[in-house]
Amino acid sequence: DAGVTQSPTHLIKTRGQQVTLRCSPKSGHDTVSWYQQALGQGPQFIFQYYEEEERQRGNFPDRFSGHQFPNYSSELNVNALLLGDSALYLCASSLTAVETQYFGPGTRLLVL
Amino acid sequence: KNQVEQSPQSLIILEGKNCTLQCNYTVSPFSNLRWYKQDTGRGPVSLTIMTFSENTKSNGRYTATLDADTKQSSLHITASQLSDSASYICVVSAGGFQKLVFGTGTRLLVSP
Numbered sequence: 001d002a003g004v005t006q007s008p009t010h011l012i013k014t015r016g017q018q019v020t021l022r023c024s025p026k027s028g029h030d031t032v033s034w035y036q037q038a039l040g041q042g043p044q045f046i047f048q049y050y051e052e053e054e055r056q057r058g059n060f061p062d063r064f065s066g067h068q069f070p071n072y073s074s075e076l077n078v079n080a081l082l083l084g085d086s087a088l089y090l091c092a093s094s095l096t097a098v099e100t101q102y103f104g105p106g107t108r109l110l111v112l
Numbered sequence: 113k114n115q116v117e118q119s120p121q122s123l124i125i126l127e128g129k130n131c132t133l134q135c136n137y138t139v140s141p142f143s144n145l146r147w148y149k150q151d152t153g154r155g156p157v158s159l160t161i162m163t164f165s166e167n168t169k170s171n172g173r174y175t176a177t178l179d180a181d182t183k184q185s186s187l188h189i190t191a192s193q194l195s196d197s198a199s200y201i202c203v204v205s206a207g208g209f210q211k212l213v214f215g216t217g218t219r220l221l222v223s224p
Contacts, residue, residue, distance in 0.1 A: 004155070033212075042116075042201055042214035043156070056211065090155050100146070101212070103155030 004029075004093050004104035012110045013081050021076040021107045025093030031055075032074040033101060034066060035090040043090055049074050050096075078109075086111045114139040114206050116215035124221045129192055133218045135185040135202030143205035147176050147187045150199045150217070159187070159200075192222045 005024045013019050025032050031050045035043035045058035049068035068074045072093075078085055088108050092101035116137045125131050137145070144163045148156035160169040160176040162185070169176050173190045189196055199217040206213055 035214075040216075042216045044214070045212060088153065092155075100158055100161055103148075103157070105155050106153070108153065 004091060004102050006089075006091050006104040006107050008107060009105065010108045010110075012112065014112050015081055015083060017081050017111075018077065018079045019081060019109060021078075021089050021091075021109070023074045023076070023091030023093075023104060025072050025074070025091075026102050029093035029095050029102070030072050031094045031096060032068060032072065033092045033094075034074070034076045035092065036060070036085075037088040037090055037106070039087070046076070081111045083111050085109065114204075114213045116202055116204050116213050118200075118202050118215040118218050120218060121216075122219040122221070124223055125192055127192060127194055127222050127224050130188065130190050131192060131220065133187045133189075133200050133202075133220070135187070135215055137183050137185070137202070137204045137213070137215075139183075139204040139206045139213050141206065142180065142183075145176075145178055145185050145205070146203045147174070147185075148201045148203060150201055152198070156201055189220075194222050194224060196220060197222045 007022045033048040034046040037043040047057040048055045052068045063079045065077045088106045090106045091104045094101045119134045146161045147159045150156040162178045175188045178185045199219050201217040202215040204213045
């Protein structure tokens with residue numbers, strides 16, 4: 001039974017570029033949440049997807065967008081990258097919104 | 113404003129010793145409180161989850177306590193091991209749709 005997987009593991013981009021991060025939830029989970037974790041900080045909630053719709057959103061600009069597919073996998077897209085977008089991006093999945101979230105290993109994004 | 117504060121910010125202990133990490137929260141409405149362990153550069157891993165009616169929960173050498181009246185939680189680690197070196201994050205769920213509020217974590221270093 002695979003846990004939460006994310007790809008790629010590491011990524012280097014330059015300012016102004018666009019990036020897409022991918023997440024496959026734990027088997028049987030239908031809810032996916034995305035978090036941004038800056039170095040030395042706790043994760044900050046970006047948004048949550050359920051039934052292919054964005055259910056709720058944190059305080060992130062519209063440059064951050066996402067998508068959930070029928071197989072429950074999800075993508076996080078960030079447009080017009082800024083240096084401050086450099087962080088570890090975590091995906092977490094759960095069975096419905098009220099169960100424990102299981103985190104993936106994260107994608108480390110570096111924006112130069 | 114929903115906040116989770118953890119103390120100490122960092123801690124160094126000798127292998128085999130016990131330690132206690134603290135978490136204070138001002139999250140309302142309160143749904144549950146979780147402690148996660150996060151190794152450097154990896155995703156958080158759930159240690160315990162407690163609801164309003166639970167005041168203690170154990171997971172091996174980890175014991176979490178919750179005082180919902182004072183809005184405080186602690187994580188006690190017994191007979192520490194080198195592998196316990198990690199960041200420990202307190203996360204409080206604020207109501208429905210699993211709106212999570214993360215603390216900034218306590219960085220624990222277990223020294224031989």
